[in-house]
Amino acid sequence: MTKPCPATLLRTISATLAVSGLILLSACGGGTGSTRSQVPPAGISVSLAPAPPASMAVMAYHAVGARVTNDSASGGVKWSCAPAGSCGTFALANTANGTKTTYTAPSTVPSGGTVTVTATSVTDSSATASSQITVTQAPSANFFVSPTGSDSNPGTLAAPFQTIAHAQTAIQGIIGGSTQSLVVILRGGNYFLTQPLNFTSADSGTAVANISWESYPGEASPVISGGLQLTNWTQGSNNVWTTTLPAGAQYFEQLFYTSTSSNGANGVRRLRARLGAPPLVGSYYKVANPVTVTTPETNCPQLTGQTTGPYQCFDRFYYTPGDPISASWANLSPPSGNPCNAPTGNPALVGDIAVYSFEQMGMSKMLISCVDTTNLIIYLTGPIRFPNDATDTTTGFVTGHRYLIENVKDTFTQPGQWFLDRSQTPWVLSYVANSGENPNTDTVIIPQMPTATPQVLVAKGLQYVTFQGLTFEHDNFTVPAAGNPYIRLDESITSAVSCQNCQNVTFDTVTITQTAGTGIDFITTSTKATTANNVFMNGAIFDVASHGIRIGQRSQNSDTLANVPQFTTVQNNVIEGFGRIFAKGFGIAQGCNHDNTYTNNEIFDGYSGGINIGALNCPGAGGTLAGNNVASFNLIHDLGQGVSNDFGCVYFNTTPQNIAPPSGNKALNNVCHNVTDASIVDADGYGGQGIYIDNYTGLVDAENNLVYRVSGSTVAQTCGAQGVAGAFQNTIKNNILAYSIQSVKQQGCTPSSATNKLFDMTNNLIVYDKGNIQGGCFSCLGGNCAAVLPATVNLNSNMYCFVQSGACAIPTGRPLFYSSEDPAGQFGNCLKGPGSYATLQQWQSLTNEDLSSVQQNPFSNLSSSNSDFTLSGVQSMVGFVSFDASQAGTTSATIPVPSSIEATFPAQSYQASDF
Numbered sequence: 036m037t038k039p040c041p042a043t044l045l046r047t048i049s050a051t052l053a054v055s056g057l058i059l060l061s062a063c064g065g066g067t068g069s070t071r072s073q074v075p076p077a078g079i080s081v082s083l084a085p086a087p088p089a090s091m092a093v094m095a096y097h098a099v100g101a102r103v104t105n106d107s108a109s110g111g112v113k114w115s116c117a118p119a120g121s122c123g124t125f126a127l128a129n130t131a132n133g134t135k136t137t138y139t140a141p142s143t144v145p146s147g148g149t150v151t152v153t154a155t156s157v158t159d160s161s162a163t164a165s166s167q168i169t170v171t172q173a174p175s176a177n178f179f180v181s182p183t184g185s186d187s188n189p190g191t192l193a194a195p196f197q198t199i200a201h202a203q204t205a206i207q208g209i210i211g212g213s214t215q216s217l218v219v220i221l222r223g224g225n226y227f228l229t230q231p232l233n234f235t236s237a238d239s240g241t242a243v244a245n246i247s248w249e250s251y252p253g254e255a256s257p258v259i260s261g262g263l264q265l266t267n268w269t270q271g272s273n274n275v276w277t278t279t280l281p282a283g284a285q286y287f288e289q290l291f292y293t294s295t296s297s298n299g300a301n302g303v304r305r306l307r308a309r310l311g312a313p314p315l316v317g318s319y320y321k322v323a324n325p326v327t328v329t330t331p332e333t334n335c336p337q338l339t340g341q342t343t344g345p346y347q348c349f350d351r352f353y354y355t356p357g358d359p360i361s362a363s364w365a366n367l368s369p370p371s372g373n374p375c376n377a378p379t380g381n382p383a384l385v386g387d388i389a390v391y392s393f394e395q396m397g398m399s400k401m402l403i404s405c406v407d408t409t410n411l412i413i414y415l416t417g418p419i420r421f422p423n424d425a426t427d428t429t430t431g432f433v434t435g436h437r438y439l440i441e442n443v444k445d446t447f448t449q450p451g452q453w454f455l456d457r458s459q460t461p462w463v464l465s466y467v468a469n470s471g472e473n474p475n476t477d478t479v480i481i482p483q484m485p486t487a488t489p490q491v492l493v494a495k496g497l498q499y500v501t502f503q504g505l506t507f508e509h510d511n512f513t514v515p516a517a518g519n520p521y522i523r524l525d526e527s528i529t530s531a532v533s534c535q536n537c538q539n540v541t542f543d544t545v546t547i548t549q550t551a552g553t554g555i556d557f558i559t560t561s562t563k564a565t566t567a568n569n570v571f572m573n574g575a576i577f578d579v580a581s582h583g584i585r586i587g588q589r590s591q592n593s594d595t596l597a598n599v600p601q602f603t604t605v606q607n608n609v610i611e612g613f614g615r616i617f618a619k620g621f622g623i624a625q626g627c628n629h630d631n632t633y634t635n636n637e638i639f640d641g642y643s644g645g646i647n648i649g650a651l652n653c654p655g656a657g658g659t660l661a662g663n664n665v666a667s668f669n670l671i672h673d674l675g676q677g678v679s680n681d682f683g684c685v686y687f688n689t690t691p692q693n694i695a696p697p698s699g700n701k702a703l704n705n706v707c708h709n710v711t712d713a714s715i716v717d718a719d720g721y722g723g724q725g726i727y728i729d730n731y732t733g734l735v736d737a738e739n740n741l742v743y744r745v746s747g748s749t750v751a752q753t754c755g756a757q758g759v760a761g762a763f764q765n766t767i768k769n770n771i772l773a774y775s776i777q778s779v780k781q782q783g784c785t786p787s788s789a790t791n792k793l794f795d796m797t798n799n800l801i802v803y804d805k806g807n808i809q810g811g812c813f814s815c816l817g818g819n820c821a822a823v824l825p826a827t828v829n830l831n832s833n834m835y836c837f838v839q840s841g842a843c844a845i846p847t848g849r850p851l852f853y854s855s856e857d858p859a860g861q862f863g864n865c866l867k868g869p870g871s872y873a874t875l876q877q878w879q880s881l882t883n884e885d886l887s888s889v890q891q892n893p894f895s896n897l898s899s900s901n902s903d904f905t906l907s908g909v910q911s912m913v914g915f916v917s918f919d920a921s922q923a924g925t926t927s928a929t930i931p932v933p934s935s936i937e938a939t940f941p942a943q944s945y946q947a948s949d950f
Contacts (some may be wrong), residue, residue: 041246085245110157223254240499250504262509314449397521417517440628455943482511587626612936627653643670644682662697670924683727693758696733812865900947
């Protein structure tokens with residue numbers, strides 16, 4: 036989509052960037068400055084979809100969109116309104132076909148009491164569509180809902196309904212035949228649920244009559260909560276407060292505390308008691324060794340390709356002698372027939388103590404069955420994920436890897452901790468208050484959605500509906516009895532809001548927070564259904580247990596182009612503090628689907644990656660479907676924090692081996708910085724990347740990105756398209772790549788032949804210090820390096836600078852590049868030699884690589900700590916085209932999010948000087 040040109044940049048990069056001179060001409064719609072005459076195509080028509088409602092209050096806002104037919108130029112529409120100067124504003128003045136913008140009514144009622152909203156074809160100005168809106172001083176809607184209303188009321192402003200479910204029934208009764216959008220307004224306050232809200236096709240609008248569920252103008256956002264506010268607390272010794280839960284209370288694993296005291300934070304996720312110090316997030320302990328057996332048994336399988344023992348077990352591990360592990364913890368309740376030969380405990384408490392297992396790639400949250408203190412083994416109630424085969428090291432208990440223990444009653448002593456005693460009924464909840472806290476006057480909320488249906492809102496088959504200005508909180512995902520082993524995309528974790536088989540559903544200025552699972556998902560559940568044209572915009576997602584947003588799933592053989600999620604737009608949002616319980620949560624997690632757009636979002640403070648596109652190569656019966664996905668103008672920063680491995684600011688994994696990759700996947704004009712993988716705490720930590728093109732993914736276009744201060748590589752490519760004939764290389768062009776601990780460009784495999792081009796890397800400005808330029812495999816395949824290398828790993832017209840040297844000179848003992856004779860198709864474990872190129876001139880003359888590249892510092896004052904990317908004027912030497920990095924991030928200053936989210940794991944990030 037075309038990037039708009041706001042008159043004033045309302046939101047800037049959180050870490051100050053001095054980017055004077057970085058101007059990208061195409062950032063505001065492209066063009067070369069020349070014009071040409073063209074005849075508008077015949078028959079262009081414009082229709083409003085959705086159209087605005089017939090009536091709006093002053094300063095109210097509503098999502099509007101336009102569809103343009105027969106426009107071969109794909110010009111989209113320009114928005115305008117009348118009377119000029121007093122008719123309101125549009126968030127985006129131009130939108131692409133089918134893309135929505137937000138219209139805000141004027142601050143006062145205009146003369147005549149009406150305004151006209153018009154969408155005009157950019158290609159043919161005679162093609163328009165308009166709608167007249169009556170502007171009122173008081174809000175106008177078809178129905179009103181209030182927590183203090185009554186469902187016996189008529190649903191007017193003066194006599195509103197009480198429940199959203201009753202308003203659903205009312206709106207269903209009037210949608211038939213409507214030609215204008217319908218509105219239900221929710222007054223501010225808390226809407227506590229006992230069951231999830233369920234929206235179905237019966238709640239749908241139409242292409243011309245959208246249904247909008249929105250907040251009352253000027254009031255606080257209505258909070259739709261799956262929680263229960265607890266009262267009747269009793270204070271005991273050591274500032275421990277207790278309350279008895281009602282009969283029939285649902286099991287829960289999260290608690291949120293809002294303090295009324297002057298020093299209290301609002302809506303803070305409180306943690307159960309964890310083992311070790313610091314007291315709230317706990318301490319990491321290390322796996323001593325995996326447990327193996329000589330004969331395969333349950334959860335200790337013979338893996339594919341494994342011919343002999345020993346056989347690793349995936350439901351147990353050895354803990355380190357001296358670690359404070361105990362078989363006599365008060366709430367450790369071994370099941371009958373447990374492998375520790377421990378006495379049988381209370382069946383209601385089996386698995387009451389949890390363990391977070393940090394594996395090579397993922398993190399599993401499991402439950403402890405029993406502890407064998409004689410053999411120093413912790414047994415779990417179920418296994419973590421089995422490896423795919425004997426060569427798969429991404430899962431399994433690894434010597435020296437971290438784990439955390441949670442919910443040990445014996446360590447329940449620190450302020451801010453809580454403990455749920457289920458040893459008898461009714462259950463009793465205890466909380467150790469911080470200084471100044473009083474649970475009877477503060478707000479304490481526990482999730483209470485049924486464990487079988489833990490979501491707050493489930494929409495199935497919903498179409499043409501907008502949710503606007505609402506807040507969703509307190510879903511109730513809990514770890515199953517056998518634990519929650521990590522799988523790619525963590526699909527087993529439900530979302531607070533789930534939009535299943537939805538089309539043309541918009542979430543505008545919506546907040547999702549304080550979740551037990553993912554924030555929101557858009558997924559398809561049937562091969563006969565479609566999920567398409569859904570939007571999440573202008574919103575805030577923060578303090579979520581897993582992903583912020585999940586679009587789609589891993590691929591299935593039954594997937595088709597028509598049924599996987601597609602044409603999703605995630606635009607102008609803040610996603611902060613994700614992965615708070617399930618650390619491998621991404622800001623945006625996309626599965627194997629196509630034609631999705633992620634633009635102008637700020638994504639930060641997560642324990643894993645920012646935007647994830649694709650998973651596990653996206654194999655399907657007819658090939659891969661994961662094309663035309665664009666991540667652009669996103670500001671992504673402060674990721675990983677030493678907690679997890681293998682992620683990037685923008686990540687692509689879309690293609691199986693021997694399959695032609697899909698086209699249209701792009702990372703454009705993003706800013707990525709401050710990425711720390713687990714290498715800061717683990718000897719084998721890895722993979723905190725900037726732009727990450729994984730496995731056999733090809734045809735990715737990474738241009739105009741600013742990437743700096745990453746622990747892995749600024750651009751990482753595991754392999755690239757292999758086993759297919761044709762030009763499928765990735766393009767890495769016109770980027771600023773600075774300060775990576777491992778390398779600037781990582782290449783993880785050798786080409787499948789001397790004609791298998793893996794990437795073109797040109798016109799980039801590259802500055803490095805601690806790391807190297809090259810990481811991984813540049814192989815001559817036993818042939819002529821001067822012919823093979825440029826044909827397989829092509830570098831040219833780049834500007835390189837080793838900044839410790841005033842003249843950018845390459846340091847002694849750290850060659851600029853190196854080549855090997857590793858065989859074709861080798862995946863990893865490549866040699867660093869025998870070719871070694873100590874200077875750029877040597878690299879150029881011996882390999883024909885980088886023939887138009889130079890050694891020069893393109894920046895005036897840059898260091899690893901000051902983020903000053905002011906260009907010195909020499910960048911044109913390599914054909915670099917300047918761009919404006921400050922346009923990354925949100926385009927609105929009105930998205931409210933906390934200044935910080937409290938940590939839930941022992942976090943540790945590299946400092947600027949470490950890069």
